[in-house]
Amino acid sequence: MESVVNRAATAAPMASREVRWTTVGVAGLVLLVAAQVYGVLTSPPDRDMGHLQKIMYVHVPAAWNAMLAFLLVALASLRYLWKGRLADDLLAASAAEVGMLLTGLTLALGMIWGKPTWGIWWTWEPRLTSTAVLFFMFVAYLILRTFVDDAERRAQWSAVVGLLGALNVPIVYMSVRWWRTLHQMQSSPMTLDSSYTWPLRANAVALMLLMAYAVAHRYRSALMTQTADELMDRLALKGTPGGSRA
Amino acid sequence: MSSDTGRRTAVFVIAGVIVAGAFAYLMLGGIEDNLEYFKTPAELTQLGPEAYGKTVRLGGQVAPGSVKWDAASLDLRFRVTDGAQEIEVHSKGAPPQMFRDGMGVVVIGRYGAGKVFESKELMIRHSEEYRAPKPGERPQEMYRSLIKGEKAS
Structure with missing residues (x-):
């Protein structure tokens, strides 16, 4: 296995990379505020649900970006299984954290929308059920990680669970087409007034930037934690007699 | 290694x-085959006596002009249609606020020999269309796609 320590050391321009990612994060935040204001001020109330329609500007971008994050989990997990680099496992874990948060946000906002629209908070129909399964698989994924101490074993188990979890993404996406659901099918520019499509797209891009920033931030801190752990281990192994290990 | x-x-x-x-x-x-959240009026009619007395979900569109609402007794009667078949539904209590002619609905309840579906729970099924109201436009039009587009793709 390639040492994370070496990897962190060779990734020399860490500082400039950090500045770059901070720029992405700030850009995302500014765009998110602008897109929300744009959406609230310019889009008319829907003829059935009125301003309840505005929930779409967070619910849908959160769902899309959660799927992107889980796609990243799948790619990083696959690459870990292929190459065995611990850094890929840490990237998968970082993306899983962000994806789980966004899925939770999607579910919560969906319920808040569902109560006044459908008349119920929740029902076990295919789209809702598959999304809940997706959410809880990644909760389990993150819990699993805290239970395994050995980094390499944790990475192997996580990669398998992460891949299984990510397998749910196409199922969640296609559920409204494959099966007869209470949840509507995906809207398209054909079924969405243009006054709704642009705020939706702007919010999706803004949240994507924030998602990328969050994953990068968690990945960087995970790399540093791993590096610190490895250095501690080395120190412990060399263990000068009488030396402090704290 | x-x-x-x-x-x-x-x-x-x-x-x-x-x-x-x-x-x-x-x-x-x-x-x-197993992941149908609701049955259409045609499917429920075809099941016939097999479906009687069991709790099922029936989904479709509120047949335009079929709604009879008695505000005093909170008694609601309407027909659910899939374009081919219609089933009479009886429900107690106020429906969700978006309930109206032409709206997509899913009702949970029992269908019996009396050919009336006794609904215990009434849900609205919103389509994937989001439109700003336009002057002179009939709101029902947007729900035509709900039934016709049902699993057609």
């Missing part, structure tokens, strides 16, 4: 088999 690589390959193969197996199960397993 070589046993390490071997173990990693084993994990990779097992993961691949699980993923491929899950996909095959989804594609070939005929899950699609």
